[in-house]
Amino acid sequence: MADLVKASRGERLARRAAGRGPVREFLTFVLGADVFGVELARVKEILSPPPITPVPRAPREVVGVCSVRGLLVTVVDLRVKLKLEVRPDTRRTRILLATAPSGEAVGLWVDEVLQVVRLTEPDMELTTAGIGTEVSEYVLGVGRPQGEFIVLLDLAALVTG
């Protein structure tokens, strides 16, 4: 995980943030054509996709199941879940491992992992206004670090059922 944190950038952000309320760290990644972020603390691991076994009859967003050192993981395609464009897998495709409240290990299939950004209150707009109602339950708000636009997702909601 440490290598993903671009320290210089993080520090710069942190300095900027000093005295401006608590800092929250988000892991950003690409889905389709957009950049998304989830709270870093909730991501347990970033994996290169292991062999995945499809589960017949499963909901469409479930890619299948895989085993991570003996742990059975349900892999969910976030692009399907969030009704985004599905592009062919590349060598940058990753799985974010998280734990659902039920104890289920869930892997979130993403196109590419970018970096960790540190956001303070002024960088964030915690509202779901203007975002499609179908997926708004998974959205915390948007982050705008230095003019970029990141959709902040609620990981807990994404991995629940």
Next chain:
Amino acid sequence: MADPTERARDEFLSEAQEIVETLSRNLLDLDASVRGGSIDPALVNEAFRAVHTLKGLAGLFGAARLGHLSHRLEDVLDDLRLGRMVLGPEVLDALFASVDVYGRLLTLEREGRDEPSPAAEELLTRLERLGADAPNRAAPVTEYELDPGLLAVLTEYEEHRLRSNLEQKMRLYRLRVEFDLTTIDKALEDMKTRAKRHGEIITYLPAGEATSADAIELDLLMASRDDLATLIGALGADNVVIEEIPRRRSSMMNEPQRPTHGPLALGAAESVSPVGAGDAALEQGPSLRSLTQTVRVDIRKLDELMNVVGELAIVRSALARLADRLRIEGQRQLTAELQRLHRSFERRLAEMQAGILEVRMVPLGQVFDRLARVVRQIGREMSKEIRLVITGSETEIDKLIVEELSDPLMHMIRNAIDHGIEAAARRAEVGKPSAGTIALNAYQKGNHVMIEVEDDGRGIDEQAVLDKAVRLGKLAPEDTNELSRDEILGLVFLPGVSTRDTVDDVSGRGVGMDIVKTNIGRLGGIIDVQSEPGIGTKMTITLPITLAIVSALMVHVADQVYAIPLSTVTEALSLEARMPRTLDGREVITLRGQTLQLCRLDRVLALDRRKAPQPRKSYVVVVALGNRRLGIVVDHLVGQQDIVIKPLGRSLSGVHGFAGATELGDQRVGLVLDAAAIVDEAFAGPDTVARERGHLLG
């Protein structure tokens, strides 16, 4: 988890639970003994001891509510065993209620909730009332001119037993028995058991004369109706001397006698052992010192061990593959050595697996005892007299399964009593005995345990079931004629349809059989129903013996590997020679003269055939569950493998047909078919999907 206080608390809770279960068994025996017309005093005393121990435990762990209840119960049981209270139905009911209340209090304790339980308060009031109304206080002990020396050694309970035996004109005997110190626990129990057939052992005390360093002599005071010769015939041995204690006129022991010395030499005050010692040893000894050599283990620890065994099994498969590769590469010397190691490893692993499985096994009696209490309670609630006949309670099954069984079985029994057994008047009209019989039978059949719940009630009214299913929209009216008898009975497992035959019973008081079926299915079991109008209903549950590890047949379908638990597989055969045909819209083959319905796995699972076309040759895996057989069509048979089944996560809970997933050993995961679900689906209709969307609207 390693917190010692927490662990001690867990131990306390599970020990308390065990004692409550013992108490429950005791009360059932007592209930039977009361109905048999005589009360076995030993049972009352055992119940007293159980509650006494619970009180002590509760005190140690600061479980105030538990302690308070135990204290009141102890008082009542003390009154009972000392003959100060009569054991009537009201008292027995209160005692039975205590088992449930204990259960609730233990649950509250376990959850760490310190809140009052209304049920406990109510029971305490009931017990209080019992105490106040206690009739029939026995006369004081001075009526008998017992020697003060003996009286000093007897506990109040023993004194009471002595008195009541003498009232029944029993003879008194002294048995001087020499015990080997190393085996005294068992030998004494054995002696007590044998003596019990002839009377009652009132007390036993050391005889005071040590004959050798590794033996001890005990004097047993016994009351019996039999004469001396009979007793000597029954209990006599080299190490046993039996003497009758002579009686003086109508009341015993007007004058001290000295048949010999020792504490039971009535009146021989000088050789009496210290009062406190005798009393304490008798009252508390057995409860403080366990006679059995058992260890209590958290089932999760066994699960962890089983997981390790599962991982080892994967290592074993890898070894076998390595040996195969070496053989192919012509390394004969190494291959032989590796194969020898592999075989030895395999054997030890199998032993270890069997050992752990054995530890997980518990007798079904654990759950049956609880059910016996339920039967009694429900019977009373509904004013129906029920005779419960239990067979096979020694049948063993995985502890986890036992835990999950009690609710479904309870629902089935409740339904049997409520819906099956007729009211007494109705039973008399049709010439049945007034008491309804519920039979609870368990037995092992191969890798499965069968549990039957059978009643001799009115049976299930097929027409009523059909009407209800139609009314609930579960069945199209035009389909009612197409169903076979078994299929109609199977409708009782649909939500809302019940086993009750009264059509106007809209409220459907019975607990849904659909829930029972779901719960049994979750354990990898299936449930079948048979019923004869006017004769009775039999529900049969088929369960796997264990959930932890299973042998499975690995198969290939459309490039995917699936595991079919071997316990459900009867055989596998090649399909091509069998010439499948279509019968009633179902694909079938004929196997040894019998029709076998087929289920094409690629079709029912809607597998992608684009990259893995149907091979020319395919196979049929025949699975049998209960009395239903199904041929599952697959592309290839891969072989047999021991697998650890891991449950699929919550987000896949709506997916039917899979019991879980398992690691295949090459980093990949294979899905385990839920044979019970597949069989159910296949028999639900010729085309399940169309049927579910069409006629079966539920």
